[in-house]
Amino acid sequence: MDNELIKEESWWKRNWKWFVPLGGCLTMIILFVVFIGSVFFGVTNALEKSEPYQVALEKANADGYITEQLGTPIKKDGVIQGNYRWNNGQKSAEIKVPVAGPKGSGLLYVNATGEDEEWTYTEMKLSLDKTAEVIDLMENVEREIAPDNY
Template sequence: MSNDLVYKRNWWERNWKWFLAVIVLALGIWLFLISVANTNSIDVVQAYSENALYENALAKVNTNDEAISILGNLEPLDQLAILEGSAKYSTDKQRIETTVRIKGSKAKGKMDISAFKKGNNWQYEKINIRINSTKEVISIVK
């Protein structure tokens, strides 16, 4: 008896449906992640170039006695702190809501900034410091 009539299907013929399903699922997940990440990443990159926004806000924090007594001497913001933070610009790029980490000699926290651009300068509507260890919030600009 000869086995010449038995046809054995190759891997592609047996598994093409699974392969296609995995590709479609991976593509869907990739598109979702790109759409979610893209909105904030563009704003964070733009905020990265706004040195004056963060430096002036930190200078205001350094004049607040309550913040200095809790945080201690504040370290200058490094560029990584801005990239790790979050930023959301208005559609005309004249307003920003941003959060960055700050570190003092006594404690660490987050600085929340809400500001708008007037000419070439930033006007602060709100600067809050959230202390990590105590969950206390210090309002620098209200």
């Protein structure tokens, strides 16, 4: 009787045929997801740091009627949507920002164009989700604060 030990092949020699294609495909998928995620968060971060976004959010927080409807503080409540273009000093922004406060939520719209450091706002409004009321933030009109009927 022959009692010789049979030397077993290494893990790599036994499994390379399935590991190489699977590992390569999985690596490509992971790299693609990381790339898309970094682009998404980079664009979102750029929109959040833009002056039109910051000015509109400040105006919403400073408006007494809006703070009565939504509560304070009013903060971003979701993913910013829109376009921000900058080409040879000419810039434009078309942004939609979901916002919310302790009492409610809404959608903030901002359209602006600019040159160098100057911005000209063509539209800045807030649409309240609860009442579907649209409030123009470009008007400097004092609005009467309605009592709560809830």
